[in-house]
Each structure stands twice: as structure tokens, then as C-alpha cells.
Amino acid sequence: MIGSLLRRSKNLQLAGLISPGALWLLLFFNLPLLIVLFISFVERGRAGGIQVPPVYTLRNYLQFLNSCSTAYSGPDCDPFLYLGIFGGSVRIAAIVTLWCILLGYPLAYFIAHSPARWRDSLMLLVIIPFWTNFLVRTYALKSVLGADGMINAALMNLGVVARPLEMLFNDFGVVVGLIYGYIPFAILPMYASIEKFDESLMEAAADLGANPRRAFWRVMLPMTLPGVIAAFVLVFVPVVGAFITPEIMGGGKVEMIATLINRQFSTARNWPFGSAMSLVLMLLVLIAVVIYFRSGDESSRRAM
Amino acid sequence: MTDNAVELREVVKEFNTPEGGVLAAVDHVNLEIKDGEFFSLLGPSGCGKTTTLRLIAGFEIPTSGAIRIRGKEMGPVPAFKRPVNTVFQQYALFPHMNVEQNVGFGLEMKGVARPERSKRVSEALGLVRLMGMEMRKPKQLSGGQQQRVALARALINKPEVLLLDEPLGALDLKLRKEMQLELKTLQREVGITFIYVTHDQEEALTMSDRIAVMNKGVTLQVGAPEAIYERPANRFVADFIGETNFIDGQVLDQTGNMVTMDVPGTARLQIQTSRFFARGQSVSVTVRPEKLRLNTDLPGGNRLVGRLEDVIYIGTDTHFGVRFSGGQKVRVREQNVTYDKLKLPKTGDEVSVAFKVDDARLLTE
Numbered sequence: 001m002i003g004s005l006l007r008r009s010k011n012l013q014l015a016g017l018i019s020p021g022a023l024w025l026l027l028f029f030n031l032p033l034l035i036v037l038f039i040s041f042v043e044r045g046r047a048g049g050i051q052v053p054p055v056y057t058l059r060n061y062l063q064f065l066n067s068c069s070t071a072y073s074g075p076d077c078d079p080f081l082y083l084g085i086f087g088g089s090v091r092i093a094a095i096v097t098l099w100c101i102l103l104g105y106p107l108a109y110f111i112a113h114s115p116a117r118w119r120d121s122l123m124l125l126v127i128i129p130f131w132t133n134f135l136v137r138t139y140a141l142k143s144v145l146g147a148d149g150m151i152n153a154a155l156m157n158l159g160v161v162a163r164p165l166e167m168l169f170n171d172f173g174v175v176v177g178l179i180y181g182y183i184p185f186a187i188l189p190m191y192a193s194i195e196k197f198d199e200s201l202m203e204a205a206a207d208l209g210a211n212p213r214r215a216f217w218r219v220m221l222p223m224t225l226p227g228v229i230a231a232f233v234l235v236f237v238p239v240v241g242a243f244i245t246p247e248i249m250g251g252g253k254v255e256m257i258a259t260l261i262n263r264q265f266s267t268a269r270n271w272p273f274g275s276a277m278s279l280v281l282m283l284l285v286l287i288a289v290v291i292y293f294r295s296g297d298e299s300s301r302r303a304m
Numbered sequence: 305m306t307d308n309a310v311e312l313r314e315v316v317k318e319f320n321t322p323e324g325g326v327l328a329a330v331d332h333v334n335l336e337i338k339d340g341e342f343f344s345l346l347g348p349s350g351c352g353k354t355t356t357l358r359l360i361a362g363f364e365i366p367t368s369g370a371i372r373i374r375g376k377e378m379g380p381v382p383a384f385k386r387p388v389n390t391v392f393q394q395y396a397l398f399p400h401m402n403v404e405q406n407v408g409f410g411l412e413m414k415g416v417a418r419p420e421r422s423k424r425v426s427e428a429l430g431l432v433r434l435m436g437m438e439m440r441k442p443k444q445l446s447g448g449q450q451q452r453v454a455l456a457r458a459l460i461n462k463p464e465v466l467l468l469d470e471p472l473g474a475l476d477l478k479l480r481k482e483m484q485l486e487l488k489t490l491q492r493e494v495g496i497t498f499i500y501v502t503h504d505q506e507e508a509l510t511m512s513d514r515i516a517v518m519n520k521g522v523t524l525q526v527g528a529p530e531a532i533y534e535r536p537a538n539r540f541v542a543d544f545i546g547e548t549n550f551i552d553g554q555v556l557d558q559t560g561n562m563v564t565m566d567v568p569g570t571a572r573l574q575i576q577t578s579r580f581f582a583r584g585q586s587v588s589v590t591v592r593p594e595k596l597r598l599n600t601d602l603p604g605g606n607r608l609v610g611r612l613e614d615v616i617y618i619g620t621d622t623h624f625g626v627r628f629s630g631g632q633k634v635r636v637r638e639q640n641v642t643y644d645k646l647k648l649p650k651t652g653d654e655v656s657v658a659f660k661v662d663d664a665r666l667l668t669e
Contacts, residue, residue: 203363204396206383208461209413215384218409222400 040275048269060276093240104186169251177249186231193227309497315369331521347518389458404438428460569630593637
């Protein structure tokens with residue numbers, strides 16, 4: 001019965017094939033997202049959660065834009081507290097992304113130009129850290145950068161510095177931790193682009209009088225730009241919402257978006273405000289992704 | 305001063321092989337390429353012709369030896385400062401730039417201002433008959449058009465020497481024939497020295513003023529197309545350029561420039577030569593199929609008798625395979641000036657093959 005029905009209708013076949021996946025997405029992705037959206041527009045409950053029955057409000061978003069808009073704010077309140085934290089996160093993410101690209105590009109170039117028999121092993125070295133738990137890696141880096149860590153011990157023994165350098169619990173520590181954690185995401189797409197790049201184009205550029213620097217800027221970089229843009233998105237998106245690294249490397253002294261959101265759901269017990277900020281973060285990431293796809297269109301159009 | 309555009313002196317280029325050995329891709333090559341000449345490097349793949357070109361362009365550094373362009377030593381000069389331009393085998397057009405940007409790239413690097421640049425780009429595109437294509441991307445062009453863009457991109461810089469690395473290799477046969485003539489005409493128009501790498505002997509013969517035949521990193525013979533074809537220096541050149549026959553034997557005697565040679569079990573041959581051969585020396589005689597006459601006696605020429613093994617009619621010519629009693633075989637090409645099927649000898653017939661004493665070449669190797 002069902003079999004003959006399926007055989008007759010193409011649309012029914014299609015629906016049958018898509019529905020398990022669609023149902024999965026709906027249940028475990030879209031539904032929770034809708035719940036977050038709902039919570040972001042209602043009043044908070046006294047002890048966490050939301051007020052029942054729900055009272056609808058825009059207060060959470062207003063609080064994000066102006067932190068002094070709540071009843072609890074004192075006279076020395078900074079209205080841009082939350083916007084500032086968001087801005088700070090974007091700034092840190094931008095710095096980290098920039099460094100990941102600046103360090104990753106030459107490394108990707110080096111690997112792509114290594115003898116073929118070494119290339120896979122070198123790429124493996126880039127990927128291997130992924131096999132170790134991120135938390136463990138971050139703690140390991142923390143112990144390296146700490147006041148009595150390897151670097152400070154070496155510098156003090158050599159007499160370069162008298163007192164240990166402060167490389168933890170500040171922006172520096174967080175940035176280093178994030179670069180360390182996310183640079184493979186920059187190397188992989190740039191490697192793919194550079195490896196595909198036709199080296200004879202560099203010879204053509206040299207043949208036409210371009211010195212190596214100009215050949216790079218006029219030919220190699222534009223041709224490998226899709227890889228750089230992919231690296232930008234793949235690093236920027238997770239870093240702007242990073243939680244573990246600022247928590248561990250920042251030691252509570254560096255506030256980023258994710259640590260702020262986390263606090264709303266734990267100690268601050270303000271779920272609606274946390275939800276609102278989550279959605280603002282999503283919007284931010286969405287903008288980055290849209291830029292990425294736009295540029296993808298552009299480069300594929302250019303390649304036509 | 306010298307009027308050589310390019311000079312190579314004892315140039316060697318060695319590469320490390322994956323097995324850990326050393327391979328001389330270019331082995332003590334000496335070349336003098338004259339100003340305004342269309343010079344071809346001809347040889348099978350792997351003979352070192354492309355490496356030689358890349359050495360001149362500066363993409364490879366010679367292991368030893370000297371390369372001079374217009375008398376100037378090129379040793380320490382990097383590729384981007386050399387007064388040469390290259391047309392690459394796969395064109396190597398910049399995919400992210402349009403035709404105008406591609407062709408104008410060399411001028412842009414020289415710092416030529418934009419208005420002057422676009423004027424000269426138009427001129428260069430006119431030269432290769434690609435007007436109005438300025439805004440196209442390389443991918444929107446056919447293979448032949450890309451080839452012309454590559455040519456314009458190189459020629460616009462008015463190089464001392466234009467290097468062409470099998471530029472017609474990717475085109476189909478008909479287009480290739482057209483482009484051969486066009487390139488030759490263009491070269492005469494612009495008066496620039498062309499160094500042309502090819503493995504196609506017909507292409508080299510058609511276009512070149514002079515040809516260097518290369519094999520295994522060594523130049524075997526340098527000369528005009530007629531000299532290379534009619535007077536090959538050795539067996540490899542004779543075999544590589546066009547179709548030929550080899551008849552092996554021993555030297556019996558030499559009187560002046562006339563050698564008498566014995567072809568075992570077949571006949572004695574008289575061959576004119578300018579070299580000296582020892583009595584009893586093993587030699588080969590090379591003679592082109594079109595120089596052989598079937599069943600026609602040539603006064604004072606050589607005559608061999610054999611049996612006709614095959615007859616192949618190909619329109620303009622008929623090809624005959626003749627085996628001599630000694631076992632050696634030659635191919636004879638007769639032009640079908642008039643066609644009379646009844647007069648054509650048939651397979652199995654006994655036939656004679658004749659050629660003039662100065663239409664053959666005596667070779668030792």
C-alpha cells in the first residue's frame with residue numbers, strides 16, 4: 001500500500017527521504033533556538049529561569065545596549081559596559097584572527113612547497129593537537145606561560161628579566177591561548193588554496209618584471225584569497241564566542257562575550273539577559289558568515 | 305661587440321634525481337643565437353630543450369657555464385630583471401585579471417602610467433588580432449585566443465629575446481598550422497629574436513631560420529632546416545627529423561670524397577662524403593624515402609635489387625617497402641604525378657631501388 005503510493009509520487013519520495021534529517025534539525029536545533037528567542041523577550045524569574053506566567057519585554061535588549069537601564073544601576077554606572085565587552089571580544093577575535101593568518105600563511109606556504117613525501121607528515125603535525133582535549137591543551141599552555149612556567153624560568157635563569165613576565169590573566173595570555181588553539185583552522189584552508197595555486201604564474205610574473213614581493217601581492221595573494229577569507233571566518237567565528245580560553249588564560253580577569261553569557265546563566269541567574277546576548281552574538285557571527293559567502297561568490301565570479 | 309642575441313658557453317644544469325643520483329639535463333651546451341633570428345630547440349621530451357629555455361629566462365640557475373644576452377653576463381641577474389619574455393606552454397595567464405590587465409602587467413611593473421599603458425595594450429592586442437577583448441577573463445577565451453593573449457603579454461614589453469615553450473602544443477592541428485605561419489610572420493614584423501622550443505620536427509622545419517637538435521642534454525646539430533634535413537650529422541638527427549632509411553655495411557675503400565661501401569649480401573654502394581673513413585669500418589648510410597627511385601636507373605647512381613613487400617597508397621604518394629636479399633629493408637616514396645594502377649609494381653615483384661651518390665649520408669653513429 002505505502003510502497004505503491006511512494007512509487008507513484010516523486011514529492012512523497014522526496015519528503016520521505018528528507019524528513020528524518022529535517023525532523024532531527026527541527027527537534028534538536030531549531031526548537032532550542034526558538035526557546036532561547038522566547039526567553040530573550042520575557043522578564044527574568046527571581047531564582048533564575050523566567051517569570052511565570054511570562055511577561056513580554058524588550059528590557060533585555062535595552063539592557064545590553066545601555067547597561068544602566070536597569071533599576072539596580074548605581075550613580076557611577078557605565079552605560080556601555082556590555083557593548084564594551086562585546087567590542088573587546090571582537091577586538092581580541094580580530095587580533096587573534098590576524099595573527100593566525102600572518103603566522104599560518106607562511107607555514108601553509110612552507111608545507112605546500114615541501115617535498116611531496118614530507119607534506120602529509122607536516123600536515124599531520126598541524127592536525128595532531130586536535131586529537132588532544134582542548135581543555136588539557138589550554139592548561140598545558142597555561143603552565144608554560146605562568147609566572148614559574150618554562151618561559152619565565154628560562155628568561156630569569158638567563159638573566160634577561162629580573163621578575164617573571166606577566167603573560168597570564170591578561171589579554172596577552174588570552175590572545176596567545178586563542179592563537180594556539182585556533183591556528184590549525186587558519187592553516188588548513190590556506191594550505192588548500194596555496195597547494196592548488198599554479199606556481200608557473202609566479203614565474204610568469206617574474207618574467208614580466210615583477211620582483212618576488214610584487215608578484216606575491218599582485219598574483220599569489222589575490223589567487224589564494226579564498227583560503228585567507230575561509231581562514232578568517234573559521235577562526236573569527238569560534239574565537240569571538242570562545243569560552244574555555246578566556247576562562248582559563250584570563251583567570252576571570254578578561255571578560256569576553258561567552259564568559260559574560262555564562263555568568264548570566266550561573267551566578268547572575270538572569271536567563272533572559274543571557275539569551276538576548278546569545279542572540280546578539282549569533283547575529284554577529286551571521287554577519288561574518290554572510291561576508292564570507294559574499295566574498296566566495298565574488299571570487300568564483302572573478303574566476304569565471 | 306657581438307651581434308649575438310644570446311650566447312651559451314659550456315652550460316651545464318644538473319638535477320638531483322629522486323634515487324639520489326645526479327642527472328645533467330643540460331650537458332655542456334654551446335649556442336650562439338643571432339640577432340633577429342627564429343631559432344628552434346628541437347628534441348624529444350626530456351632532451352633538455354625546456355631546461356635550456358628556462359636557463360635563458362632565469363628560472364633555473366646553471367650548475368656551470370655562462371649565459372650572455374646581448375653580450376651581457378646573465379649569471380647574477382634574476383629572472384625579473386632579464387630583458388627576455390616568455391610564452392609559457394600552458395600560457396600561465398593570470399586568471400584573476402582580464403585580458404587588458406594581463407597584457408598590461410609588464411608595463412605596470414615598469415611603472416608605465418595607465419593611459420599610456422592602455423594605449424599600448426590596444427596596440428599589442430591589434431598585433432595579435434584580439435581587439436575588443438580587453439575586458440574578458442582568460443577562462444572566457446578559447447585556447448587559440450589565450451595563446452594570442454600570452455603572445456601579446458610578452459611582446460608588449462619589446463624584449464631583446466622572446467622565449468616560446470611549445471606554445472602551440474595545446475592547440476588542435478588545424479589551428480596549430482595557422483598559428484605557425486602567423487608566428488613566423490609576426491616574428492618578421494616585430495624583428496625580435498625568437499627562441500622556440502618544440503618536439504615537433506615539422507613545426508621546427510616550417511618556422512625556423514636555424515634549429516638546434518637536442519637529445520639527452522646535448523646539442524647534436526645546429527643548422528638551417530635544409531642542412532639538418534639533408535645533411536644530418538648523426539643517426540639520431542637523421543631519424544628524428546622526418547622519415548629516413550638506414551642501410552648498414554662496411555667501408556671497403558675511400559678515394560677522395562667517394563667511399564665504396566659493402567652492404568652484406570646485397571650490393572656495393574658509392575657514397576659521397578666530406579669525412580674520412582677507415583677500411584673495414586662499420587657505417588650506416590641514411591637516405592630519405594623520397595630520394596629513392598623505384599625501377600628507375602640513375603646514371604652514375606647506386607642501384608640495389610630487392611623484393612617488394614608492401615605497397616601503400618596514400619593519395620599524394622605511394623609508399624613501397626623493399627627488402628634486399630641481405631635482409632635489410634628500405635621504404636621508397638614515389639609521388640603520384642600520374643596514376644596508372646596497371647603500371648604499379650605488385651607485392652612480391654622483384655624491383656630495383658636507385659639513388660644518387662650525393663643524396664645519401666654516411667654516418668658512423
